[in-house]
Amino acid sequence: SVSGTSACECGCGWARARAQAGPRSRARGAGRPRVLLGRGGRASWSRSLRRWPPFPVPSPPLGVPAFPCSNEKDRAKAPVKKKEDPSAIKEREVPQHPSCLFFQYNTQLGPPYHILVDTNFINFSIKAKLDLVQSMMDCLYAKCIPCITDCVMGEIEKLGQKYRVALRIAKDPRFERLPCMHKGTYADDCLVQRVTQHKCYIVATVDKELKRRIRKIPGVPIMYISRHRYNIERMPDDYGAPRF
Secondary structure, three states, rough: OOOOOOOOOOOHHHHHHHHHOOOOHHOOOHHHHHHEOOOHOOOOOEEEEOOOOOOOOOOOOOOOOOOOOHHHHOOOOOOOOOOOOOOOOOOOOOOOOOOOOOEEEEEOOOOOEEEEEEEHHHHHHHHHHOHHHHHHEEEEEEOOOEEHHHHHHHHHHHHHHHHHHHHHOOOOEEEEEEEOOOOOHHHHHHHHHHHHOOOEEEOOOOOHHHHHHOOOOOOOOEEEEEHHHHHEOOOOOHHOOOOE
């Protein structure tokens, strides 16, 4: 019972108001007044329609929390944002421009050309009955070295027995095999990452999505199949690339 006390343990004054209200009010079921959390975290004591208690209840002092019986960890303080110093030096990272590019002109391109071959480029070349090495030389009028990465070779091997001709062409000794050190076996990401780091390659593909990604990289030509022949895109005119 709280009739003999003047305040509860947390010092909110509720027990004193409860004792002064009398046993009749307690018999009617008058309980502790509701506590509403106001601005600034202070508690405001709401009065019910029956105006209990009949006298004003003092608000808790500044040292007493809004909910005395709750845990302190539940009321963690919001993080305070530090003001930025306008005089401080701001650092930012700027991607380094490759030294092999003179605006859009790639100085690393030149015979013999190293051409990165995609999986669908080999399949469409077989469909068009084109020899890869000879058709590349007919397009660029220079020696060409087809290059195939481990990711592309893995894709061709996963296609199964139906594409055994493409696998036989990919294992041609004239093809240069490029090892992959990255995680995953997605060929498109592998080719984009390789031509971003090394600007000495030409990408041979007929995939529209891959060509869209390659066009965003400056200085990287694209070889594709059109009208049963190989064509080149974004090749400098000084190298004698034909225009169609």
